[in-house]
Amino acid sequence: MQNSIKVERAKKNLTQEKLAVRAKVSRQTINAMELGKYVPSTVLSLRLAAIFGVEVSEIFKLEESDWK
Amino acid sequence: MRTHYLLPWKYKKIGWFIFIPTFIVGLYTVITEFEPEFFDVNVFAIFIEGIFQDDNRLLGFINNNILNEILGILMIISSILIAFSKEPDEDEYISKIRLESLVWATYVSYGILLLAFLLVYDLSFWWVMIFNMFTILLFFIIRFNWQVWKFRKSVDYAK
Numbered sequence: 001m002q003n004s005i006k007v008e009r010a011k012k013n014l015t016q017e018k019l020a021v022r023a024k025v026s027r028q029t030i031n032a033m034e035l036g037k038y039v040p041s042t043v044l045s046l047r048l049a050a051i052f053g054v055e056v057s058e059i060f061k062l063e064e065s066d067w068k
Numbered sequence: 069m070r071t072h073y074l075l076p077w078k079y080k081k082i083g084w085f086i087f088i089p090t091f092i093v094g095l096y097t098v099i100t101e102f103e104p105e106f107f108d109v110n111v112f113a114i115f116i117e118g119i120f121q122d123d124n125r126l127l128g129f130i131n132n133n134i135l136n137e138i139l140g141i142l143m144i145i146s147s148i149l150i151a152f153s154k155e156p157d158e159d160e161y162i163s164k165i166r167l168e169s170l171v172w173a174t175y176v177s178y179g180i181l182l183l184a185f186l187l188v189y190d191l192s193f194w195w196v197m198i199f200n201m202f203t204i205l206l207f208f209i210i211r212f213n214w215q216v217w218k219f220r221k222s223v224d225y226a227k
Contacts (some may be wrong), residue, residue, distance in 0.1 A: 024159070025159040025160065025161065026157045026159050026161065026162070026220075028161065028219050028220060028222050029159050029160070029161040031222060032161060032219075032222070038161055038164070040160065041160050044160060
């Protein structure tokens with residue numbers, strides 16, 4: 001799964017730390033998601049979408065490999 | 069994040085505080101078969117094995133050295149406190165590490181037991197069983213804390 005957390009974060013001018021505090025997770029979890037090492041839960045995805053003011057589907061995109 | 073079945077973080081410290089001395093004394097008593105008379109007491113038992121099979125009886129009192137019972141109970145309680153107290157920064161990623169570590173610890177602990185089934189016999193197997201009572205929690209604690217430490221140390225590439 002691809003995500004544009006880093007891009008959205010840059011648009012909102014948020015550091016990983018600030019985003020982590022607002023999303024109620026650790027900074028390392030934000031980092032792991034940006035690196036594509038961690039797929040967040042639905043609740044966390046919705047929180048990120050709410051913080052960025054976009055739809056969840058604008059942040060996360062399915063890849064071909066997600067169907068396998 | 070809402071978590072189920074986990075204890076508050078402060079219990080982790082209490083757990084370590086009980087665990088370390090218990091572990092040291094426990095290891096010493098197991099190796100030296102240390103059984104001070106002070107701990108010889110009459111205890112209630114639900115099944116009592118006699119010398120001959122006809123002497124077996126249910127419910128009664130027997131004399132027993134309770135040091136190993138005390139240590140075993142303290143080991144289990146303190147291990148559970150350490151293993152299942154929340155981390156101060158518990159979030160869904162740490163929950164993932166928690167689950168993976170529990171699966172890992174179960175595999176390793178039973179893996180060792182399987183090997184012991186095939187390679188260790190008679191009274192030596194009794195020793196394996198003694199250690200195996202505690203290894204799931206022990207392996208979990210080691211692996212979980214190691215992974216969480218690595219996770220916290222992980223650096224971000226761009227702020």
